[in-house]
Amino acid sequence: MNDLLAALLLGIIEGITEFLPISSTGHLLIAERWLGHRSDLFNIGIQAGAILAVVLIYRRRLWGLLSAFAGHDAPAKYDPLGIASTPAQSRTYAYKLMLAFAVTAVCGLLVKRLGWELPDRVQPIAWALILGGIWMVVAEYFASRRALALGERNTITWTVAILVGIAQVVAGVFPGTSRSAATIFVALLAGTTQRSAATEFAFLVGIPTMFAATGYELIDVIQSGEAANEDWSAFLVAFIASAITAFIAVKWLLTYIQSHRFTVFAVYRVVLGAALLIFV
Known part of the structure; x- marks a missing residue:
């Protein structure tokens, strides 16, 4: 397969x-078995493209939080969920984002020091997809019951922030788990019963987390001299493809969850995992 086409497909998948x-x-990890293994710098680049897309989507929300955190007392102009309608609430929300990120950073460094490496075999990934899909169905059921009992809650508590931070690390340790699924459902089960609020917090926490992870890996790549051998044309194609498709995917998801459950994603995970076990 043409190298640029393979890079394009990997960027779209990311x-x-x-x-x-x-x-x-x-x-x-599965796609690279057919499209070819890529450098660490390439994988960092396509991930950075996806992060950039989410930053663009939440740019006004992020600016409002940064302004409040910096001490500006003007009311927030953009908060569709009504979570941080005042400067004080915005600052508290920002502190909770920082707490979730700090938990992720500390636990993530601990995992690194323990020498944990991501498995690259298909079987454990397939099982993680299947078990994650089943867990999503169960979590969806209990989250729905909790929402009926508590009503629609868009509040992010300190407990939710800590649990979301831990969930990010767990998802990073087990490929196939899905960081977004783990963090969204942990938030829903911990008391943030409004799907859009749980999803927004999960995505906002993901921005500094993924930037930090990307920066950490980038330092290693530069120090090793690997960047000198990079195919920059393929890198650029994959970066742009990742950014564009991530923007479209997140925009679609934010609309979809307003009136739909996550069941379709759970079914997809189980079917894909089972197919991988059978055919690969």
Whole structure:
């Protein structure tokens, strides 16, 4: 296959799967078996493209949080969920984002020091897809019951922030788990019963987390001299493809969850995992 076409396909796969609850790492590890293994810098680049897309989508929300955190007392102009309608609420929300990120950073560094490496075999990824899909159905059921009991709650508590931080690390350790699925459902089960609020917090926490992980890996790549051998044409194609498709995928997901459950993603995960076990 043409190298640029392979890079384009990998960028599209990353963009679609990074923030949908179906596991980007799992899909990329599987795709590379047919499209060819890529450098660490290439994988960093396509991930950065997906992050950029989410930053663009939430740019006004992020600017409002940064303004409030910096001490500006003007009311927030953009908060469709009504979570942080005042400067004080915006600052508290920002502190909770920082707490979730701090938990992820500390636990992530601990995992690194323990020498944990991502498995690259298909079987554990397939099982993670299947078990993750089953867990999503169960979590959806209990989250719905909790929403009926508590009503629609868009509040992000300190407990939710801590649990979301831990969920990010768990998802990073087990490819096929899906960071977005783990964090969204943890938030829903922990008391943030409004889907859009849980999803927004999960995505906003993912921005500094993924930027930090990308920066950490980029330092290693530069120090090793690997960047000198990179195919920059393929890199650029994959980066742009990832950014564009991630933008479209996240925009679609934010609309979809307003009136639909996550069941379709759970079914997809189980079917894909079973197909991989049978055919691969």
